[in-house]
Amino acid sequence: MFTAVATGVDEPLSIAEREVPEPGPGEVLVKITACGVCYTDLDLLQGHWPIARFPVVPGHEITGVVAAAGPGVSWPPVGTAVGAQFLGDSCRHCDYCVRGDQILCPRKRITGILMDGGYTEYAVLQADFVTPLPEGLDPVAAAPLMCAGLTAFNSLRQGGITATSRVAVIGTGGVGTLAVRYAVAMGARVAVIGRSHRGEAAARELGAERFIATQDTDPGEALKAWDNCGANLVVNAAPSTSAAAATITGLAPDGWLVLCGYDPEPLILPTRVMVLNRLHAMVNPSGSPHDLRDTLEFSAAHGILPEVTPIGLRDVNAALDAMAQGSSGKRSVIAFG
Numbered sequence: 038m039f040t041a042v043a044t045g046v047d048e049p050l051s052i053a054e055r056e057v058p059e060p061g062p063g064e065v066l067v068k069i070t071a072c073g074v075c076y077t078d079l080d081l082l083q084g085h086w087p088i089a090r091f092p093v094v095p096g097h098e099i100t101g102v103v104a105a106a107g108p109g110v111s112w113p114p115v116g117t118a119v120g121a122q123f124l125g126d127s128c129r130h131c132d133y134c135v136r137g138d139q140i141l142c143p144r145k146r147i148t149g150i151l152m153d154g155g156y157t158e159y160a161v162l163q164a165d166f167v168t169p170l171p172e173g174l175d176p177v178a179a180a181p182l183m184c185a186g187l188t189a190f191n192s193l194r195q196g197g198i199t200a201t202s203r204v205a206v207i208g209t210g211g212v213g214t215l216a217v218r219y220a221v222a223m224g225a226r227v228a229v230i231g232r233s234h235r236g237e238a239a240a241r242e243l244g245a246e247r248f249i250a251t252q253d254t255d256p257g258e259a260l261k262a263w264d265n266c267g268a269n270l271v272v273n274a275a276p277s278t279s280a281a282a283a284t285i286t287g288l289a290p291d292g293w294l295v296l297c298g299y300d301p302e303p304l305i306l307p308t309r310v311m312v313l314n315r316l317h318a319m320v321n322p323s324g325s326p327h328d329l330r331d332t333l334e335f336s337a338a339h340g341i342l343p344e345v346t347p348i349g350l351r352d353v354n355a356a357l358d359a360m361a362q363g364s365s366g367k368r369s370v371i372a373f374g
């Protein structure tokens with residue numbers, strides 16, 4: 038099988054030919070259908086993951102089909118279409134694992150960083166960390182749901198979205214677009230915050246009732262004017278910590294600022310405003326297996342799939358380079374024939 042391997046920081050991925058691995062106890066062998074190229078993969082190659090174990094096969098937006106099961110594995114059966122995400126393994130017995138918050142497990146392992154991921158034709162994955170794909174979900178277009186979709190969906194949920202929420206989404210890229218579509222489908226009212234008006238028409242088409250361009254309006258003030266109260270929830274899907282901080286004054290009392298996008302800068306917040314209104318801020322890491330299951334079922338039920346550009350395994354370095362240069366096109370997804 039052919040595999041793209043990250044050998045170290047600032048090194049291009051090398052394409053290697055490897056033996057198809059055998060699944061051990063608790064593991065399944067998955068024949069990969071598709072694997073999305075995520076910003077985290079670029080982050081890994083830029084050295085922002087000191088815990089990374091090189092050489093490693095990147096990729097955590099995986100869809101595929103179970104090709105073989107290891108000893109003692111009773112589920113999922115061979116032939117099941119599955120997805121796999123950032124969270125690849127956990128200890129299964131700490132308090133967080135036991136209550137279904139495996140993403141918080143201190144001994145979790147991250148797919149494509151601490152264990153081999155999906156830039157390969159076959160991967161060995163933990164049987165109880167793959168998620169069955171709902172019927173009818175196109176496995177190539179669905180690949181980014183495993184990370185971009187899960188993170189957008191779960192950020193709304195962590196921020197306590199309800200059908201009466203006023204939700205603001207910062208960013209008009211892939212994750213932001215998914216967050217808007219999920220929030221609208223959940224019945225919430227939505228505002229979109231962008232730098233310019235470039236994404237306005239698309240945002241309104243998706244159901245956003247407001248568009249705030251930060252080049253001509255202060256986003257905090259503009260949000261505060263929303264029903265003279267502010268947003269109940271702001272989700273930051275832009276890779277900018279300061280863009281998130283600029284909206285905190287636009288939150289309604291008891292409101293949440295949830296970051297799924299950020300940069301290495303510290304998050305600086307006005308505590309006086311926050312204490313008077315009991316405001317909350319959270320940085321949300323993807324989600325646990327039950328969150329992914331819900332994301333996929335909700336996406337299938339509401340027809341929410343990202344627009345993707347299918348590429349070959351050998352095109353992955355070019356796709357990562359384009360991402361590093363800030364091309365904000367459709368998500369690239371490696372599609373295996």
Ligand SMILES: [Zn+2]
Pocket residue numbers: 127128129130131132133134135139142143144145
């Ligand atoms: Zn645990």
Ligand SMILES: [Zn+2]
Pocket residue numbers: 075076077078097123184185
């Ligand atoms: Zn990711």
